[in-house]
Amino acid sequence: MADRNNQAQTVDKDWWRGAVIYQIYPRSYQDSNGDGIGDLKGITRRLSHIASLGADAIWISPFFTSPMKDFGYDVSNYCDIDPIFGSLSDFDAMIAEAHRLDIKVMIDLVLSHTSDQHPWFVESRASKTNAKADWYVWADPKPDGTPPTNWLSIFGGSAWQWDTRRCQYYLHNFLTSQPDLNFHNPEVQDALLSVTRFWLERGVDGFRLDTINFYFHDKQLRDNPGLAPELRNAKTAPAVNPYNHQLHLYDKNQPENLEFLKRFRAVLDEFPAIAAVGEVGDSQRGLEIVGEYTSGNDKMQMCYAFEFLSVDPLSPAYVREVLKDFEKAAPEGWACWAFSNHDVVRHVSRWGAGISDHDAHAKQLAALLMTLRGSVCIYEGEELALPEADLAFEDLQDPYGIQFWPEFKGRDGCRTPMVWESAVPNGAFSTGKPWLPVPARHTVRAVDVQEKDAGSVLHHYRRFLAFRREHPALAKGKIDFAHADDQCLAYTRSHGNETLICAFNMSERAAKLDLPAGEWETLSGHGFAAERDNQKINLPPLGAWFGRLA
Structure with missing residues (x-):
């Protein structure tokens, strides 16, 4: 484990401001044992690639013990590694190698909900009187047996699931197998802060907080108001999802969250130079919430909303509008911008319709992203200008895509494996059958191909990250x-x-x-x-x- 005390005098506490963070989706980065699923040893093997780009940090999507109904975003043990990804010793080795290469390590904390297989939920659902009975959001049905509120799940249908053990409904903002924790219970907050300390003591440099504005719900269980059709947008959910039909006043975005974020930040401040970035998912008030969560110096260092991850076309006017709106909503805040991640269509495809020069477009978008005011997240494969993969229905793994197919094809198209060598099966990602197919149009863009071409998108990313480092105004100005x-x-x-x-x-x-x-x-x-x-x-x-x- 890292010796924090020895680092305390030398580490830049402000390293995150203007940092370039490379996101790794661990299932798809590098498989080291031939089971078709990427793992921690695979990440360690490929850290030199990230160092060669010049990234300051990595953000690793969840690798905790999980039944994988939502591929790690359904945690059943916050303090251990799922065997498909390796072990705690593999994690320690990865941290050590990253730090040797001067790369910070941020991990994805999913605090709003757990798996229904987490021991906390198993105990909570057993009775209304057990020690953890109030650790999740339980509510009685309305007199007619219907759910307590009209709240909807992002993954479709009601956000309430009936449980025959307690004869009550429990809240789930995502899959029915992802029950929401009850943050109104101080014991829940304490347990999650203990999880945070566990990973800080293990040597991580920061966190990406999943669905940060979903932590608290309205204690009065009031119904959300509807939205007129002209006010609906698809920033946080696809257009075919009825989730867009509501103004989400009561199922998330609650004011109590600010006090919890202060408690969370206090834990971070017990350690030197720790940073956190929060994901704010809200179509109407996203930037406003970012402003609230990053105000002062006692909550999040930075947050991102979905303005550049949505389906909205990218134009000069839109870029200016988003940055101006951010300045207005978050005058004290700091943004972390991303054009792609593991949840959205890759941006070269999302914004590339009608563009004839794919690589030139990718290079310009990279330069634009890396010159905006804020920190930057780069998603694996973005440096190769990988397009969105077009998968057949029978290849889908994502429950979100399966639910809304074919109008919404889910998130698998941006999660296909990284391609390292064009002439090796599966792009050298795995010697076994990959968990998602490796498209042929990706392998021709493999790292080894682009290494040989000085004009490639890969070399462009390296040049531009170096250019950004040479000019502090681009990172912090x-x-x-x-x-x-x-x-x-x-x-x-x-x-x-x-x-x-x-x-x-x-x-x-x-x-x-x-x-x-x-x-x-x-x-x-x-x-x-x-x-x-x-x-x-x-x-x-x-x-x-x-x-x-x-």
């Missing part, structure tokens, strides 16, 4: 927008004595852009080429230009 129309976007990033300008042509038509007043010198080392004519920039299709105020 303020942002001011200079231009946004239907084609072009430009903004300045300022920190200390450095002011940079970042200009993008987000269309496939050539464009001209006027620079703001001032003497701007052209910067190199980022991989883009654009001609400059005094105060005008001639931006090629999907091009970019970067300058510094002299």
